[in-house]
Amino acid sequence: MEPLASAAACGKVILFGEHAVVYRRPALAVPLTQVQATATIEPGEAGITIDAPDLNQSVSLDRASPASPLAAIVRLTLAHLQRQPDTLRLKITINSTVPIASGLGSGAAVSTAIVRALAQWAQATLDEATVSTLVFEVEKLHHGTPSGIDNTVIAYQQSVYFVRDEPIQLFNVATPFTVVIGNTGVAGSTKVAVSDVRKGWEADRAQYEAWFDQIGAIVQQARSAIESGAIDQLGPLMDQNQALLRHINVSGPELERLIAAAKGAGAAGAKLVGGGRGGNMIALVTEQNVTAVSAALKDAGAVSLIVTEIS
Ligand code: MEV
DSSP, rough: OOHHHHHEEEEEEEEETTGGGGGGEEEEEEEEEEEEEEEEEEEOSSSSEEEEETEEEEGGGGGTTTTTTHHHHHHHHHHTTTTOOGGGGGGEEEEOOOOOOOOHHHHHHHHHHHHHHHHTTOOOOOOHHHHHHHHHHHHHHHHOOOOOHHHHHHHSSOOOEEEEEEEOOEESSSSSEEEEEEEESSSOHHHHHHHHHHHHHHHHHHHHHHHHHHHHHHHHHHHHHHTHHHHHHHHHHHHHHHHHHHTOOOOOOOHHHHHHHHHHHHHHSEEEEEOOOSSEEEEEEOOHHHHHHHHHHTTTTOSEEEEEEEE
């Protein structure tokens, strides 16, 4: 049977500036279309059920805990669409190839797919800003104090120069470049990493503010380099960003092993992406070294790789 509605959303990669972006420094992020979350709506038998086998979750809206992000995004979106959940019988199925707890925006991708599918089902048109705002509310359940970068990049599906609470700016890539994204296979909770950074910041604000300023300066230089086609500058900037991410204690042994392997095989720079501790890293590669870097990442334990051109 044809579903009543079905919609997808992509993942994302933060090229520069994660964590400092929570403290109002800029960050650069791009959509990652090789991974997708899809929400499909079919007629249900009783109430609203949400099944997400890839996330190991299955919830009934009327019995879900207020802390359930899946239930929260359905409730919020239905309220926005002025539909009463009690009167509805819907079966919502989520399939996602965005690995969870891996820095690629799984939570925001799943929420965005649900908002889009419910809007389609209700025959309503929601603009990107509305989708992003709804998803942001649920990001708070995922991340505690999110900057809003994940929901913005994913809802707009655009490369953004993002500053918290400021209008989004898109950035242009003058000369396309290629990155390999390597998955450590180790779950990294963004919520825990963000909360640990806050504890560090509370204990030594001057030091953390200085580190965040340095990350912000790297982001500005990276934006100029990307917009002017000075790709040779990006590798060292990635390494500098990674050094600061180590200072704020969001790297981890598996990430460091993959980063060292990529650099050893010739990558011009490498860093973790997203919340860190585990999850994914990226390495800047060329046509000449992409095969060697990919092989080195596999040898060092990467459980999956995505090679993508940023353009
Ligand atoms: C998570 O993808 C990025 C972080 O900077 C958190 C956030 O911005 O909300 C770690």
